[in-house]
Amino acid sequence: MVSDTLFFEAHLDNVAYDLAVSPPVLYGEEAKQAAKKYGSLDHGAYLWKNNENTVALKNKDSISTAAHELRHAWQHKYEHTRFNYNLSAKQSRFRAFFSRKIYQATYFFNRKEIDADNFAADYCRRNQLSYDLRKAKERILISKISRISISIGLIYMLSSIAYLINVSIT
Ligand SMILES: [Zn+2]
Known part of the structure; x- marks a missing residue:
């Protein structure tokens, strides 16, 4: 029986290799x-802004989190422009704060x-990691629901504004 840590590390190596x-x-x-300077560490993060x-x-437990973060490293290395990794590293603290807030607010649309x-879901599916696959699918579902509800909220807000403007000019 392979220990959980060894199992995790083997998959981490495998994802990196893939x-x-x-x-x-x-x-x-x-x-x-x-x-720290990217905000608090929830499960995982990919640090790139200062070319780190x-x-x-956070832990050696979630293969889907590891796959997710390593995929960011792949985006950064091979698809730099497509994924918009071009923000200047030398930002003022003020600008860095706001770009972090904007990132958080638009996270599910990113x-x-x-x-x-x-990618994380796909990796777990290919390797029959059923527990991690379920977690990865949950994330995708939450992200979809968030996109839909934020979109509906925005449409509702904009149509209310349009309605009010219409009422006030007629
Ligand atoms: Zn991410």
Whole structure:
């Protein structure tokens, strides 16, 4: 019986091999410290803004999270322009704060995230990791529901504004 950690590490190596990337991967306290300027570390993060090219993972437990973050490393390395990794590293703290807030607000619409989620689900499916696949599918579902509800909210808001403008000019 392979231990969970060994199982996790073997898959991490396998994902990195599949994607032809080899970023340093940090865990636990070290990962939290490294991710600090990106906001708090939820499950995992890919750190790139200062050219760290580093994956930060809270724990060695979720293969789907690891696959998601390694996919960001792949995007950064091979599809830099398509995934818009062009933000200047030297931002003022003020601008960095706002670009982080905008990223959070538009998270579910971000093509980086959609692509990383799809890759993670696909990896788990190909490797018959049923528990991780379920988690990955849940993430995709939440993301879809969020996109739909945010869109409906926006349409409702805009049509209300249009209605009010119409009422006030007639
Ligand atoms: Zn992500």
